[in-house]
Amino acid sequence: MKKRKLKNWVKVLIIILISTIIYQKTGELGKLAQNSIIYLFLCISAWIWLFVGQFCTMYFILNK
Numbered sequence: 001m002k003k004r005k006l007k008n009w010v011k012v013l014i015i016i017l018i019s020t021i022i023y024q025k026t027g028e029l030g031k032l033a034q035n036s037i038i039y040l041f042l043c044i045s046a047w048i049w050l051f052v053g054q055f056c057t058m059y060f061i062l063n064k
Contacts, residue, residue, distance in 0.1 A: 019054045
């Protein structure tokens with residue numbers, strides 16, 4: 001059976017869609033973070049992903 005690979009533009013599109021969903025959920029996580037340390041950690045992780053993670057991932061995908 002032949003292995004199929006996703007094209008680079010499809011990988012980038014998937015990352016953008018995932019980042020959009022994460023961005024939409026950060027507001028709700030911010031509200032919940034006022035009462036729980038777990039939600040605070042999730043909110044901080046979401047912002048780190050939005051600022052750094054997605055760009056690093058795209059860099060490694062496009063320079064592969």
